[in-house]
Amino acid sequence: MTPALAPNASPNAGPRPRPLLAIDGARKAFGGLVAVNDVSFDVMPCELLGLIGPNGSGKTTMLNLISGALKPTAGAITLDGKRISGLPAHAIARAGVARTFQLVRVLPSLSVEDNVIAGAVFGHRQSWGGEVRDRARHLLDRVGLAGRGDTPTTALTYIDQKRLELARALAGDPRVLLLDEWLAGLNPSELKIGIELVAALREEGRTIVMVEHVMDAIRSLCDRCVVMNTGRTIADGSVEDVLSDPEVVRAYLGESDA
Numbered sequence: 018m019t020p021a022l023a024p025n026a027s028p029n030a031g032p033r034p035r036p037l038l039a040i041d042g043a044r045k046a047f048g049g050l051v052a053v054n055d056v057s058f059d060v061m062p063c064e065l066l067g068l069i070g071p072n073g074s075g076k077t078t079m080l081n082l083i084s085g086a087l088k089p090t091a092g093a094i095t096l097d098g099k100r101i102s103g104l105p106a107h108a109i110a111r112a113g114v115a116r117t118f119q120l121v122r123v124l125p126s127l128s129v130e131d132n133v134i135a136g137a138v139f140g141h142r143q144s145w146g147g148e149v150r151d152r153a154r155h156l157l158d159r160v161g162l163a164g165r166g167d168t169p170t171t172a173l174t175y176i177d178q179k180r181l182e183l184a185r186a187l188a189g190d191p192r193v194l195l196l197d198e199w200l201a202g203l204n205p206s207e208l209k210i211g212i213e214l215v216a217a218l219r220e221e222g223r224t225i226v227m228v229e230h231v232m233d234a235i236r237s238l239c240d241r242c243v244v245m246n247t248g249r250t251i252a253d254g255s256v257e258d259v260l261s262d263p264e265v266v267r268a269y270l271g272e273s274d275a
């Protein structure tokens with residue numbers, strides 16, 4: 018398919034690739050509270066986008082709108098040009114959006130390996146039998162849970178449950194990966210490993226939207242940042258530009274981070 022030309026593209030600049038994920042005027046109201054208020058941004062293929070902002074600014078709600086856990090009150094969300102907003106969450110997962118949760122959600126009655134297999138069965142690229150078992154073991158190895166496949170999930174520490182959630186999200190080979198504070202709660206050595214793991218996902222060309230408060234991770238990992246405050250986007254640009262934007266400093270970072 019021919020990518021659309023950006024409106025301001027010069028004739029010699031060549032076609033700009035089409036966003037893989039496009040958020041267009043997304044809005045979510047909970048009664049009188051507008052948690053996401055006319056938010057628009059694009060995520061390009063292979064981009065790692067940081068979605069940051071103060072507590073309660075609407076970041077998790079935005080991820081819920083993308084993944085289909087919530088339906089937008091208004092606006093449209095498209096994946097590779099096809100509208101996904103309004104579809105049920107399982108259909109959006111099949112289309113290629115996978116996520117981790119801020120408060121980890123593993124399937125407690127299944128083993129570690131079967132949790133990952135569930136991700137493959139319900140994900141974008143389905144696999145079965147020996148292939149899916151091999152893939153699950155490879156992913157468990159990758160996230161630091163090698164040899165733990167038979168462990169009941171109830172025996173995992175919180176951090177290991179987070180690792181498991183990432184392996185499960187990757188199992189279906191998603192087109193877009195949503196990470197909701199995946200690095201929160203890690204100690205300094207775990208954080209270093211976690212940042213390296215996300216960097217490796219980026220290197221292999223994954224498209225990632227990362228909600229994160231760990232600013233070292235945002236600085237070292239992200240291509241671009243969108244900043245939300247009270248449901249609205251207040252900045253969208255390179256990490257360097259966004260983090261030195263006076264409005265972002267005022268609303269989120271505080272004077273000491275400026």
Ligand SMILES: Nc1ncnc2c1ncn2[C@@H]1O[C@H](COP(=O)(O)OP(=O)(O)OP(=O)(O)O)[C@@H](O)[C@H]1O
Nearest residue numbers: 047050052070071072073074075076077078079119
């Ligand atoms: N299901 C819900 N029902 C009612 N209000 C909600 C619901 N989910 C979120 N909210 C409200 O919407 C606003 C945005 O919440 P959200 O969790 O999206 O913020 P956030 O930026 O992810 O915050 P944090 O960084 O603390 O996780 C908050 O005021 C929150 O209380």
